[in-house]
Amino acid sequence: MAAILQITDVNKSFGGLRALWDVNLTVEEGTVHAIIGPNGAGKSTLLNCLVGRLKPDTGSVTFEGRPIIGLPPHRINQLGIARVFQTPEIFEDLTLLDNVLIPAMAKEDGAFRLNAWQRVTRRRALIEEAEHILEDVGLADQRHRIAAALSRGDKRRLELAMCLIQKPKLLLLDEPTAGMSRADTNNTIELLKKIGEKGITKIIIEHDMHVVFSLAHRISVLARGTFIADGTPDEIKGDPKVQEAYLGGAHL
Amino acid sequence: MFKRNARQDLIFFLVFSAFVLSMPVLLAPIGAGYPDLLQKFAIYGLFAIGFNILFGLTGYLSFGHAAFLGVGSYAAVWMFKLLTMNVIPAIVFAVIISGLFALAIGYVSLKRSGIYFSILTLAFAEMSYKLAYSVLTPLTNGETGLQVKLRASGPVTDLINQDVRVLDAAMGIEENGIPAPSLFGLEITGWQAFYLCAVMLIAGFYIAMRINRSSFGMMLRAIKSNQNRLNYTGVYPRPYLLAAFTISGMYAGLAGALLAVTDPLAGAERMQWTASGEVVLMTILGGAGTLLGPFLGAAVIKYFENIFSAINENSLHAVLSFLPDPVENALVSVLSMFVGEGWHLTLGLLFMLIVIFLPGGLIEGFNRLIGLFTRSRKQTTGENREEA
Ligand SMILES: Nc1ncnc2c1ncn2[C@@H]1O[C@H](COP(=O)(O)OP(=O)(O)OP(=O)(O)O)[C@@H](O)[C@H]1O
């Protein structure tokens, strides 16, 4: 298997706080790679460095062999990286259908296209695709509602649909089930398994170990800004260092 | 009611066009049935419709759009002076020049967002205003304003005071005195002027409607809703914003050109910040982001401006003469603050009331009324937001 993402010696400080400390990570194509770690470990910061929200102080990140540090967010997305944020980032004032259509248009039209004359309603293929995706995440019956009216869990699913419609090569999920009920969490796990079959590589950050062990092929443990362990789920379960850092000695 | 369905849009557009063209009859009962006022509705309606493409769709609040109006007026008058009194070159040139001007100002201003963007646009417009009075007087004729003059018979030494109208001259068009703007021989004054403005308004409205329903329009709305998400969705917002800014600048230029067509004189006061503020008021008053709102806001403001600014102390005394003298005098001195020159005080109050009670503008008011009537028939679920 080839590495789709390669993170090498990445460092990031906020003032005196060293949030990432010589971080190295290789993500293999087609796998689900979980990153776990206690609150404030630097997980979201690492994702921010991948999508262009933050620029690491030192180190390099390559996606499909191509350096991406310093690229603006829209360029990184156009290369095939999509992200679900820890707090849902959606178009609150637009309908669910529009929310999903926008990323679809971005994928088809590129970062900018002055398409001021063609009616959105004429883009039948995209609309159909958007309706399909909404069906996949279980929001089809609400497609004409304004997104602001959704529950937090539904917003997450909408955001997931917005990413999925772009058929990204790499999908970054920052706590995709946080704030969801048990039933919704299980639905999301099923959904992520289903899209896993489409061969999208995923990095998933999650506190819910049930989700992690249901999905991950590989787990890396981040603590205080640096990776302290990396392995298959079984290896991680038995690693005393992980239990020490992450669970304060309790058993996984 | 007017969702994005093409057929419904067409009906909506036809109703709008019919209304605009029959304003002279429809609005006669409220005392607005004369061309001077109606063409103002159309011209400022265009200005606001264009402004709405930037402000209503993207949420970027420009405080300098009057600069493009002014540039449009100057450009049009120059065409009258240099080329021909035909309005077509004047209008086309004005739209192009104001578009270029907007492209440049937008390029710089859009490096910032929020209040910093607003202040940058305000600064550019005030600079233009001051420049028009100072170093640019060879182009603007300073405080006197740029005017159409007699065609020079001999050698031309001073283009400000001697017109050439090379095209008209080449075509052998005779001039007795200072000519009026024309459209292939038809003089554009009075009702002709109104109908020219009305046709422009209808065209401008149609283009705005298409933009509203297009993929481009959707991206503009996405910018307003969550620019951050849009970035991570692979869209580069800056060129979208610049395109919206430029288009709205071109609308302002068109409005400026029509002001020059209906009264061939361009002055710098058209660029002042108060004029920029007025278009903001019109758009918000009518309903920012809606199709009809900006035109409605412009018409309402120009209508009331016309009524209130015509009232003076004498007319107030006349109306209130039945009251005892001390009461009459007290009342007149209070009311006179709100009329005539003080009309802006009334406008300010009106604006405050709207923003507080109807933040979606007059259109929201109408939608609420319609909602009241239809609720009994159909359960409103909040699923369909009105967009007209
Ligand atoms: N933009 C920022 N400016 C300053 N400090 C920041 C910034 N972003 C994150 N931090 C700090 O960096 C550290 C790592 O934060 P990060 O959000 O990456 O943690 P996390 O692992 O995602 O935690 P959680 O599980 O709570 O989401 C924290 O101490 C946080 O306060």
Ligand SMILES: [Mg+2]
């Ligand atoms: Mg986090």
